[in-house]
Amino acid sequence: MRAVDIIQKKRDGLELSSQEIEWLIEGYVAGTVPDYQMSAFAMAVYFKGMTTREISDLTMTMVGTGQQFDLSAISGIKVDKHSTGGVGDKVTLILAPLVASFGVPVAKMSGRGLGHTGGTIDKLESVKGYQVERSQEDFIKQVQDIGLSVIGQSDKLVKADKLLYALRDVTATVDTIPLIASSVMSKKIAAGADSILLDVTVGEGAFMKNLEDARILARTMVDLGKAVGRRTVAVITDMSQPLGTSIGNRLEILEALDILQGKGRADITEFVCELAQIMLDLANVQKTIPEIREHLTNGAALKKFEEMIQAQGGDVEDLYRPSKAAYVVEVTATQAGYITELPAMEFGLFAMRLGAGRAVKSDDLDYETGIVFEKKVGDKVEIGEVFAKIYSNEKISQELVTEFQKNVKIGNESVAVSEIIEVIS
Numbered sequence: 452m453r454a455v456d457i458i459q460k461k462r463d464g465l466e467l468s469s470q471e472i473e474w475l476i477e478g479y480v481a482g483t484v485p486d487y488q489m490s491a492f493a494m495a496v497y498f499k500g501m502t503t504r505e506i507s508d509l510t511m512t513m514v515g516t517g518q519q520f521d522l523s524a525i526s527g528i529k530v531d532k533h534s535t536g537g538v539g540d541k542v543t544l545i546l547a548p549l550v551a552s553f554g555v556p557v558a559k560m561s562g563r564g565l566g567h568t569g570g571t572i573d574k575l576e577s578v579k580g581y582q583v584e585r586s587q588e589d590f591i592k593q594v595q596d597i598g599l600s601v602i603g604q605s606d607k608l609v610k611a612d613k614l615l616y617a618l619r620d621v622t623a624t625v626d627t628i629p630l631i632a633s634s635v636m637s638k639k640i641a642a643g644a645d646s647i648l649l650d651v652t653v654g655e656g657a658f659m660k661n662l663e664d665a666r667i668l669a670r671t672m673v674d675l676g677k678a679v680g681r682r683t684v685a686v687i688t689d690m691s692q693p694l695g696t697s698i699g700n701r702l703e704i705l706e707a708l709d710i711l712q713g714k715g716r717a718d719i720t721e722f723v724c725e726l727a728q729i730m731l732d733l734a735n736v737q738k739t740i741p742e743i744r745e746h747l748t749n750g751a752a753l754k755k756f757e758e759m760i761q762a763q764g765g766d767v768e769d770l771y772r773p774s775k776a777a778y779v780v781e782v783t784a785t786q787a788g789y790i791t792e793l794p795a796m797e798f799g800l801f802a803m804r805l806g807a808g809r810a811v812k813s814d815d816l817d818y819e820t821g822i823v824f825e826k827k828v829g830d831k832v833e834i835g836e837v838f839a840k841i842y843s844n845e846k847i848s849q850e851l852v853t854e855f856q857k858n859v860k861i862g863n864e865s866v867a868v869s870e871i872i873e874v875i876s
């Protein structure tokens with residue numbers, strides 16, 4: 452076989468055989484198919500798509516390019532969760548201990564942030580001492596002992612995704628359904644959990660910009676999971692505005708702690724409880740929303756989170772430390788009314804420029820910086836009222852504040868917001 456023939460076949464919109472997909476992916480991981488041919492292939496997929504069978508072959512071939520975790524030593528139904536990416540997405544920090552507080556084992560591998568999106572692993576690393584790299588044995592032992600572990604994606608899993616994701620990132624081929632579905636599901640399948648909750652974000656700050664595409668991506672991934680015997684449910688969630696009130700690593704840890712103590716904003720608290728209900732159901736545990744919320748107010752979920760931080764070498768005192776950003780600048784509303792738009796992408800990029808995110812993989816992060824919104828879409832503001840705070844280690848110019856204010860749209864009527872748009876199972 453020749454890579455050029457496979458690229459051409461896909462470029463012309465034809466269906467590839469299982470052998471062709473296997474040959475290409477295995478060759479790429481072995482180094483015999485170079486980056487430039489793989490880039491051309493990814494672009495051909497971007498324009499021509501893939502059939503369900505091709506996506507399934509691609510996913511399973513990718514799974515085979517690395518180790519597969521065997522979690523069978525952990526008793527009970529192990530549940531995992533994955534988000535397709537967002538701004539201010541600190542859901543795992545709350546959801547994982549919340550679900551674990553009901554005795555359901557959560558063994559989760561998370562990623563780092565890139566561009567306008569954040570990553571759970573970066574947030575956890577903002578806690579002094581927290582270790583994100585664990586051997587398979589330590590990971591399993593911790594889940595056996597305390598029922599919860601969140602670690603970084605192991606280098607040994609799905610080698611094809613590590614290479615391919617980095618390539619897609621610099622060749623404008625991330626936001627395409629076959630490649631997202633195979634990337635996410637190969638990692639979830641290799642990570643070994645029995646049940647998987649997928650959070651498919653949609654909107655301005657997500658890879659899927661419209662509901663129709665989000666539905667196709669969700670359905671594709673759910674079917675991939677089910678085909679290999681994993682109970683899989685996807686929720687389509689809104690990413691037109693940042694999730695919750697904060698963007699930035701330390702700031703998001705603090706918001707997660709507030710929610711874990713029942714002191715968070717009602718909307719994100721409700722959202723996380725609804726996700727927890729689905730995740731618990733995936734483990735055959737049926738709980739009502741008030742029963743789930745109680746674990747936020749009675750300290751059960753917080754206790755689990757602290758146990759995990761400690762078990763992974765983190766300093767629990769440092770966990771509660773406020774941001775050490777040198778400058779905190781208040782941003783006021785330039786007109787009265789209701790907030791109608793807080794574009795997630797713009798604010799994700801704004802936080803990235805403050806140092807909270809990476810423009811390229813090698814960038815260092817400033818854990819202390821970011822944004823805290825005191826008002827969100829649908830909330831009323833008065834002229835001159837503070838609606839956000841910018842946390843920075845560099846002086847903030849008036850131009851930057853003005854740019855921030857311009858990104859916020861204020862209208863005369865309140866708009867309704869719903870975090871969960873649809874559930875696909």
Ligand code: URA
Pocket residue numbers: 534535536625630631632634635658
């Ligand atoms: N998240 C992933 O893990 N892979 C993608 O391709 C996109 C989002």
